[in-house]
Amino acid sequence: MKNVYMDHASATPVRKEVIEAMLPYFDQHFGNPSTVYDMGSKIKQVMEEQRAKVAKLIGAKAEEIIFTSSGAEANNLAIKGAALARQKKGKHIIISAIEHHSVLNSARFLERMDFEVTFLPVDEYGLVDQQRLSQAMRPETILVSIMHANNEIGTIEPISELSAICRERGVIFHTDAVATVGNIPVDVNELNVDLLSLSGVSLDAPKGVGALYFRDNLRLMPLIHGGIQESGRRGGTENVPAIVALGKASELAAKELPDKVNHVQGLRDLLVAGVPERIEQVKYTGHPKERLPGHASFCIEAIEGEALIFMLNQSGIYANTGSACASKALKTSPVLVAIGIPPALAQGSVVFTLSNSNTVEEIEYVLEKLPVAVDKLRSLSPLWRTKEAA
Amino acid sequence: MKNVYMDHASATPVRKEVIEAMLPYFDQHFGNPSTVYDMGSKIKQVMEEQRAKVAKLIGAKAEEIIFTSSGAEANNLAIKGAALARQKKGKHIIISAIEHHSVLNSARFLERMDFEVTFLPVDEYGLVDQQRLSQAMRPETILVSIMHANNEIGTIEPISELSAICRERGVIFHTDAVATVGNIPVDVNELNVDLLSLSGVSLDAPKGVGALYFRDNLRLMPLIHGGIQESGRRGGTENVPAIVALGKASELAAKELPDKVNHVQGLRDLLVAGVPERIEQVKYTGHPKERLPGHASFCIEAIEGEALIFMLNQSGIYANTGSACASKALKTSPVLVAIGIPPALAQGSVVFTLSNSNTVEEIEYVLEKLPVAVDKLRSLSPLWRTKEAA
Numbered sequence: 001m002k003n004v005y006m007d008h009a010s011a012t013p014v015r016k017e018v019i020e021a022m023l024p025y026f027d028q029h030f031g032n033p034s035t036v037y038d039m040g041s042k043i044k045q046v047m048e049e050q051r052a053k054v055a056k057l058i059g060a061k062a063e064e065i066i067f068t069s070s071g072a073e074a075n076n077l078a079i080k081g082a083a084l085a086r087q088k089k090g091k092h093i094i095i096s097a098i099e100h101h102s103v104l105n106s107a108r109f110l111e112r113m114d115f116e117v118t119f120l121p122v123d124e125y126g127l128v129d130q131q132r133l134s135q136a137m138r139p140e141t142i143l144v145s146i147m148h149a150n151n152e153i154g155t156i157e158p159i160s161e162l163s164a165i166c167r168e169r170g171v172i173f174h175t176d177a178v179a180t181v182g183n184i185p186v187d188v189n190e191l192n193v194d195l196l197s198l199s200g201v202s203l204d205a206p207k208g209v210g211a212l213y214f215r216d217n218l219r220l221m222p223l224i225h226g227g228i229q230e231s232g233r234r235g236g237t238e239n240v241p242a243i244v245a246l247g248k249a250s251e252l253a254a255k256e257l258p259d260k261v262n263h264v265q266g267l268r269d270l271l272v273a274g275v276p277e278r279i280e281q282v283k284y285t286g287h288p289k290e291r292l293p294g295h296a297s298f299c300i301e302a303i304e305g306e307a308l309i310f311m312l313n314q315s316g317i318y319a320n321t322g323s324a325c326a327s328k329a330l331k332t333s334p335v336l337v338a339i340g341i342p343p344a345l346a347q348g349s350v351v352f353t354l355s356n357s358n359t360v361e362e363i364e365y366v367l368e369k370l371p372v373a374v375d376k377l378r379s380l381s382p383l384w385r386t387k388e389a390a
Numbered sequence: 391m392k393n394v395y396m397d398h399a400s401a402t403p404v405r406k407e408v409i410e411a412m413l414p415y416f417d418q419h420f421g422n423p424s425t426v427y428d429m430g431s432k433i434k435q436v437m438e439e440q441r442a443k444v445a446k447l448i449g450a451k452a453e454e455i456i457f458t459s460s461g462a463e464a465n466n467l468a469i470k471g472a473a474l475a476r477q478k479k480g481k482h483i484i485i486s487a488i489e490h491h492s493v494l495n496s497a498r499f500l501e502r503m504d505f506e507v508t509f510l511p512v513d514e515y516g517l518v519d520q521q522r523l524s525q526a527m528r529p530e531t532i533l534v535s536i537m538h539a540n541n542e543i544g545t546i547e548p549i550s551e552l553s554a555i556c557r558e559r560g561v562i563f564h565t566d567a568v569a570t571v572g573n574i575p576v577d578v579n580e581l582n583v584d585l586l587s588l589s590g591v592s593l594d595a596p597k598g599v600g601a602l603y604f605r606d607n608l609r610l611m612p613l614i615h616g617g618i619q620e621s622g623r624r625g626g627t628e629n630v631p632a633i634v635a636l637g638k639a640s641e642l643a644a645k646e647l648p649d650k651v652n653h654v655q656g657l658r659d660l661l662v663a664g665v666p667e668r669i670e671q672v673k674y675t676g677h678p679k680e681r682l683p684g685h686a687s688f689c690i691e692a693i694e695g696e697a698l699i700f701m702l703n704q705s706g707i708y709a710n711t712g713s714a715c716a717s718k719a720l721k722t723s724p725v726l727v728a729i730g731i732p733p734a735l736a737q738g739s740v741v742f743t744l745s746n747s748n749t750v751e752e753i754e755y756v757l758e759k760l761p762v763a764v765d766k767l768r769s770l771s772p773l774w775r776t777k778e779a780a
Contacts, residue, residue: 010430011422011627019416026409026596032401035710036696037703040400069459069598072616072626102625105615113503201627206416208459208598208629223613225495226462235492236462237401237591239598306426313427320425 002316004362008202008294009151009179009353010320014245015204021248022206025241033238034229043240050247054211057250058177058196059187066212066230067243071178071199072102073223074212077234078174078195079106081220082143083115086172090140091115096128096157097338098150103176107145120146125287126155126339133165141171148177148186148196152322152335152351153286154295156180163192172218178202178210182253183292184261188213200242204355205249209242256356264294264354267363271296271352274367279374283345285336294354299341302384303348303377311373312350317366320351392706394752398592398684399541399569399743400710404635405594411638412596415631423628424619433630440637444601447640448567448586449577456602456620457633461568461589462492463613464602467624468564468585469496471610472533473505476562480530481505486518486547487728488540493566497535510536515677516545516729523555531561538567538576538586542712542725542741543676544685546570553582562608568592568600572643573682574651578603590632594745595639599632646746654684654744657753661686661742664757669764673735675726684744689731692774693738693767701763702740707756710741 005013025046031039033047052062068074083093095107097119107117118136120128128146144166149156159175166173174195180186182202196213200206214220214233226235253260276282281301300308305321312319322333336346352366378384415436421429423437442452458464473483485497487509497507508526510518518536534556539546549565556563564585570576572592586603590596604610604623616625643650666672671691690698695711702709712723726736742756768774 007422007425007427010425011420013418013420014416016417019413023409026404027406028403030401030403031708032397035397035400035708036699037397037708039708069463069629070614070626073459073614076614076616076625100616102614102616105612105625109611109615206629206631207627208632221499222495224460224463224466224492225499226466226490226492235466235495236460237597239459239596241596242598309426318421318425318427318429 002365004316004365005318006352006354006358006362006366007318007320008355009351011207012201012204012355014206015249015252017252018205018245018248022241022245025244029240033240034227047238047240047243050243053247054250057186057254058181058198058213059189060213063231064213064215066214066233067238067246068210068212068234069208069239071176071197071201071210074197074199074210075100075102075176076106077212077220077223078197079103079143079145080109081223081233082172082174082195082218083110084221085219086142087115090142092118092138092140093143093145094118094120094133094136094141095145096120096122096147098122098126098335099145099147100151100176100178103145103147122338124340125290126150126153126335127287127290128157128162130158130161130165133162137165137169137171141169143172143174145174145176147179148175148191149179149292150286150335151179151353152333153297153339154291155287156184156290156292159191159193167192179292183294185257188215194218200246200249203246203249203253205245206242209239209246211246260356261293263356264358267354267358267360268294268296270360270363271366274363275370278367278371283341285339285341285349295351297349297351299336299345300348300350300374301345302381302387303374305347305349307377308348308350308373311377312369315369315373317369320353321349322351392755394706394755395708396742396744396748396752396756397708397710398745399741401597402591402594402745404596405639405642407642408595408635408638412631412635415634423630424617437628437630437633440633443637444640447576447644448571448588448603449579450603453621454603454605456604456623457628457636458600458602458624459598459629461566461587461591461600464587464589464600465490465492465566466496467602467610467613468587469493469533469535470499471613471623472562472564472585472608473500474611475609476532477505480532482508482528482530483533483535484508484510484523484526484531485535486510486512486537488512488516488725489535489537490541490566490568493535493537512728514730515680516540516543516725517677517680518547518552520548520551520555523552527555527559527561531559533562533564535564535566537569538565538581539569539682540676540725541569541743542723543687543729544681545677546574546680546682549581549583557582569682573684575647578605584608590636590639593636593639593643595635596632599629599636601636650746651683653746654748657744657748657750658684658686660750660753661756664753665760668757668761673731675729675731675739685741687739687741689726689735690738690740690764691735692771692777693764695737695739697767698738698740698763701767702759705759705763707759710743711739712741
C-alpha cells in the first residue's frame with residue numbers, strides 16, 4: 001500500500017544527517033555542560049555553536065536564543081515570562097483569536113493572575129487588522145502576541161506592520177513562529193519582534209526541542225526555575241543531543257529553504273487547483289496568497305473531518321483535521337469559527353501540510369483518492385442526500 | 391590516559407539498549423500521538439506502555455505519571471502546580487533548606503506570588519527533623535516538599551515519617567526523588583507521598599526527560615499550558631523518543647537495581663575507608679549510613695574544590711564539587727552551609743557519584759591520585775603551610 005504522509009505540521013521524520021549529528025551526544029560526549037572539567041566545557045562549547053546556528057537561521061545573535069523542550073514551552077515562557085516580569089507596568093495583554101493553545105491557555109492562566117486579556121478578532125482569511133490592534137492598545141498594555149502563521153488555515157500574519165504599532169508605544173511583541181521557521185524565511189529584525197518561538201518539528205529535528213528568541217537581554221520570569229542555565233532564564237540540565245539536533249537542522253534549513261519553498265509551493269498549487277475540480281461544494285480556507293507555501297486546507301460540505309481522515313488513512317494517506325492538539329479536545333475548531341466558517345461546514349475540515357519528501361505522484365494519488373472518500377462519506381450522509389434530491 | 395568517570399549525579403552515558411529502543415521513533419515511527427490515524431494511535435499506545443513501565447518502577451499506576459522534559463521541570467510543576475491549584479485553601483508552603491535549585495527557586499517564585507515559605511533547617515547530617523516539621527505546620531499550609539536524597543551530601547531523608555505528618559493534616563507532600571530513582575528502590579506508597587519527581591539521568595536514560603508522579607487525580611495547575619496532552623497537566627507534543635528511552639531505562643532499572651546497589655556500595659565503602667587513611671584533615675559529609683549507596687562526599691581542609699577538580703581531570707578522573715548547577719553560580723554551597731560546615735572547609739568540597747560501570751581498579755586509581763593532588767594544592771596554600779609549620 002502507498003504511504004503518503006501529508007501531515008508535516010503535526011510531526012516530521014527526523015533527517016538522517018540530524019540523527020547522525022546527535023547520536024554521539026547520548027553515550028560518548030555525554031557530560032553535563034555545567035561541569036567545570038574538560039568534558040563539560042567541551043560540551044558547553046558545542047552547545048554554544050548550536051545556539052549560533054539557530055540564531056543565524058532567524059537573523060538573531062547567539063546570546064538571544066534560549067533552548068526549550070518544545071515550541072509550546074517557548075510560547076509559555078514568552079507569554080508568562082514577559083508578562084510576569086512586567087506586571088508592575090500594567091496587567092493588560094493582547095493576543096489574536098486564532099493563537100495556538102499554548103499561547104491561548106498561557107493567556108487564560110494570566111487572567112487567573114488578575115491580568116486582562118483582549119482577544120483580537122480576525123477577518124475571513126484569518127488576518128489580524130492593524131487598526132483593530134491600535135484600538136485595543138491601552139496605557140497598561142505590556143505585551144502583544146500574534147502568531148506568524150496559523151497551522152490550521154496557513155495564513156501568514158502581517159507581523160512587521162503589527163509589531164511597529166507596539167514598538168512605537170514600547171510594548172513587547174511576541175510571535176509564535178512554530179509554523180514558519182523551517183517553512184519560510186524568518187528574520188527577527190525584519191519582523192521587528194522582541195520574542196519569537198520556534199520548534200524543531202518544522203525543521204525535521206526531533207520532537208522535544210524548541211527555542212525562544214529574546215531581544216537584547218529582555219527580562220523574562222523563568223518558566224522552569226532552577227540553576228543559571230540559559231542565562232538564568234531556563235533551569236534544568238541542557239538537553240545536549242536535542243540541542244545538537246536543532247543546530248544541525250537549522251544549518252541545513254538555512255541552505256535548503258529556498259528550494260523547499262519552491263518545491264512544496266508547486267505541489268500545494270496542484271492540490272489546490274485539483275480539489276475543487278473533482279469535489280463540489282468545497283471551500284479553500286485561509287488566505288489565498290499570504291499563506292504557508294506547503295499548506296492546503298479545505299472545508300468540505302456534509303463531511304465529518306475525522307471520518308475523512310480515517311478513510312484517507314485506509315488508502316495510506318495521512319492528513320489532519322484542525323490542529324493536532326485540538327483534534328481530540330474539541331468538536332468545532334475555534335480557528336474556523338473565528339474566520340466565520342459555519343459550524344456544520346467547519347466539521348468537514350481537512351488539512352494537508354507538505355514537505356520536501358512529497359512528490360507530484362503523491363499529489364495525483366491524493367487527487368484520485370480524496371474524491372472517492374468524499375463521495376462515499378456523502379452517500380452515507382442524510383443531509384447530503386436531501387440536498388442532492390432537491 | 392585513564393578515563394575514570396565518577397560524576398554520575400551530573401550526567402550519565404545513555405545505555406546501548408536504551409539508545410536502540412529509542413532510535414526507531416526518530417524517523418520510522420515519528421507520528422504525533424495526538425493524531426487520529428493509525429500511525430498516531432499506534433504511537434500513543436507505545437507511549438502508554440512506557441508510562442506503565444515508569445509507574446511500575448516506583449509502585450504507581452500508569453495514569454499517575456506525567457512525562458516532563460527534566461527533573462527540574464517535574465519539580466517546578468509539582469511545587470507551582472500544586473500550590474497555585476490550592477491557593478484558595480492557604481498560601482503557606484514548607485521546604486527544606488537543602489532542596490535543589492529547581493525546588494528552591496520555585497518556592498522563591500511563589501513568594502513573589504504572595505505565598506509564605508518556611509525553609510526547614512537540617513541537622514549536621516542534612517536530616518530534616520519530624521518535630522520541626524510538625525512545629526512549622528500552620529492551618530494555611532498547603533504543601534510540603536522535602537527531597538528524597540541530596541546529591542551533594544548523599545543523605546536520604548526519612549520521607550515516610552515526614553509525609554505521615556502531612557497526611558494526617560491533609561497537606562500535600564512532594565518529594566524530589568531525582569537523586570534516588572534508579573539508585574535505590576523507591577515506592578510511592580511506602581514513601582506515602584502525593585507527588586514525586588524523577589529524572590532520566592539516574593536511570594542512564596538521555597537528558598531531556600523526566601516524570602512527575604501525582605496521586606489519584608490530584609489537581610495541578612499546568613506549568614506548560616497547551617492542549618490536552620498528559621491528562622491536561624502538560625501541554626506540547628509528547629517527546630516520544632525520550633519517553634520510549636525512559637520506559638526502557640525504567641524496565642532495565644527495575645531488574646538490575648539490587649545488583650547495582652551492592653556494586654556501587656562496595657566501591658563507595660572502599661573509597662570512604664581509603665580517603666582518610668591517605669589524606670589528613672578530611673571530613674566525610676552527609677549521613678554515614680542513611681545515604682545513597684554510590685555516593686561519597688568530602689570536605690578537604692585548605693583546598694579549593696574547583697582547583698582539585700581540575701587537578702583530578704588532568705589524571706583522567708571526573709568528579710564534582712557541590713551540585714552541578716551550583717558549581718558556577720555560587721562560591722559557597724548552601725547545602726554545606728546548612729549542615730554547619732565552616733565556609734573555609736566548604737570550599738574544599740569534592741563529590742564522587744558511582745555507577746555500575748565503575749570498578750575496584752578505578753577506586754584504587756582515585757585513592758592513588760587524590761592524595762597527590764591534595765598534597766600539591768596544599769603545598770601552594772599559604773594557610774596550609776602556616777598550619778604545618780605550627
